[in-house]
Amino acid sequence: MGALAELETFAAPDTTVRERGDGTLILRSRNRLGDHESSLAAVLAARAQRHPERPLAAARDRHGRWETLSYGRAQECAQALAQAFLDLGLGAQRPLMILSGNSLEHLLVSLGAYAAGVPVMPVSVAYSLQSSDHARIRAIAELTAPGLVFAQDAAAFGPALDALAPLAGGALVASGQREGALSLAQLLATTPGAAAARAAERVGPDTVAKLLFTSGSTSVPKAVINTHRMLCSNQAMLQRVWPFLAGEPPVLVDWLPWSHTFGANHNVNLVLFNGGTLYIDDGRPAPGLFERTLAALAEISPTAYFNVPAGFALLAPALEADERLSERFFSRLRFMFYAGAALPEALAARLRAIAAARSERPVPLTSSWGTTETAPAATSAHFRDPPSGCIGVPLPGVEVKLAPVADRLEIRVRGPNVTPGYFRQPQHTEAAFDEEGFYRSGDAVSLIDPHDPNRGLRFEGRIAEDFKLLTGTWVCAGALRLALLSAAGGLLSDAVICGQDSEFVAALAWLNQTEAARLCQADERPEERACDDRGAHRAFDERAAADHPRVRARLAQALAQLGQDAGSAGRIERLLLLAEPPSLDAGEVTDKGYLNQRACLQRRAAEVARLYAPQPDPAVIRRPTPAQPSL
Helix, strand or coil, rough: CHHHHHHHCCCCCCCCCCCCCCCCCCEEEECCCCCCCCCCHHHHHHHHHHHHEEEEEEEEECCCCCCEEEEEHHHCCCCEHHHHHHHHCCCCCEEEEEEECCCCCHHHHHHHHHCCCCCCCCCCHHHHHHHCCHHHHHHHHHHHHHCCCEECCCCCCCCHHHCCCCCCCCCEECCCCCCCCHEEEEEEHHCCCHHHHHHHCCCCCCCCEEECCCCCCCCCCCEEEHHHHHHHHHHHHEEEEHHHHHCCEEEEEECCCCCCHHHHHHHHHHHHHHCEEEEECCCCCCCCCCCHHHHHHCCCCCCCCEEEEHHHHHHHHHHHHCCHHHHHHHHHCCCEECCCCCCCCHHHHHHHHHHHHCCCCCCCCCEEEECCHCEEEEEECCCCCCCEEEEEEEECCCCEEEEEEEEEEEEEEEECCCCCCCCCHHHHHHHHCCCCCCCEEEEEEECCCCCCHHEEEEEEEEEECCEECCCCCCEEEHHHHHHHHHHHCCCCCEEEEEEECCCCCCEEEEECHHHHHHCCCCCCHHHHEEECCCECCCCCCHHHHCCCCCHHHHHHHHHHHHCCCCCHHCCCEEEEEEEEECCCCCCCCCCCCEEEEHHHHHHHHHHHHHHHHCCCCCCCCCCCCCCCCCC
């Protein structure tokens, strides 16, 4: 406790703002970025020399025990793999494609590629395991021409490797047998030579470290170039605003997928740059899998905890119900951090209350904002108790432009952490930047306090998701979605706002299974709540819960609450609960839980039609008027 108190968690924000005549605002931090490492390969080499025996990462083995990888061993393996990749002819134009999820082997393959100057391309596991035609991974391979494709397991990824065989230079597997495929163990036995040493010397700030892919829900995924300069400068920015990292190596328990910038560039690199340890969580915020996350947190106390709102929605009731779990969780926690989507105010208040009750010191709930194109962090709420929706202030070294677009302000970014463009897609690169070289994000923000930029920016949603009602009134879909989730008090896990060219706003939504079960079972005896009459665990019945009078009444009340003193753009007149979860393969949701509004509305057009039927069916929940009961 004493050591924690001696190290400041956050550096004080010091932000300037300059207004132009057209209403554009330019925000910067007065804190200088300073010098930083030139490449990820150089960072690993320095860490391995400084503390070779310290664990860099750990993962469960097949017996459920933690298997660790030290910094020294990681450096040895990276050098061997770098030589092997060069021997195979991989290079800047023949990148390494990674199909499988987070693992020690995935990490080693990536570190070896960094050392060789070979771009790595981690792609969503869903593209391989939840697709029947493998169209997306084939499109990615056609664009990038990978020299090698890595998969953790030859059998599980066999169909995906078959689909890529005509488009890639070869296959590499960590386990199992596949005809013609190389084994990772074989490559790890390579003796590093002069070629690996020369390649390491050539790796620098402008070398491409990886290609990360956008969701591609409506087109071929874009390949975002991530240079070593981007990734190294972004970690240097975080070190400036989180000064405790200088004396307290971070310990993370993290599931976020490495095919996305949050899990990979932000979290893995945070550990690497600061000599910390990453415990790879093999769970995720989904039924049947989140229990693995809880099991990991019951064993390992993180120093910072990163998750998406869907993960925190499941974590909150678990911490409330299990005092031992919450004590371990908060025992050395600096802060809770959410990103990927906005956090409902009701959930934020709940998490703060749990921290206040279970921790002996303040544990702030904070956030930041960024994109795959910004490596990822561009802003950070590095101050205590920011309001919900606050994404903070510009990081040192980052310029933020707030550009008027219609009646919104679009956040645009310029700095060393910003991508130079998209791999072999010049048309997308040209469209992504404005005339001053700022990256156009497409996200809307506002100043929380126009007179004090240090209060931070508020995220206002995707500009492309906004729409007009038939009356011509604009609806800010992102803000209204967040208001609905907060009004529902945790009963909804997520929602999609509907209503373009319609007379009123409606919503499709999904229940939070934990909260819905608790509400449905409120009048049952304790022994009945978790088990059926045979003593077996009772599975959650989504459809039965959606029809439960208590659930419908609570949601009707939420709609009524939203409608108080609000115009047509701030009211939701009808709501329909969905049983089928958002589909990864159909592009409705990313690996980290962010909903694609457009894809959801297109795929669920029939459900939208039910919302807008002249006489909606009984499943549709309607906003009560003063003359109606809240049912």
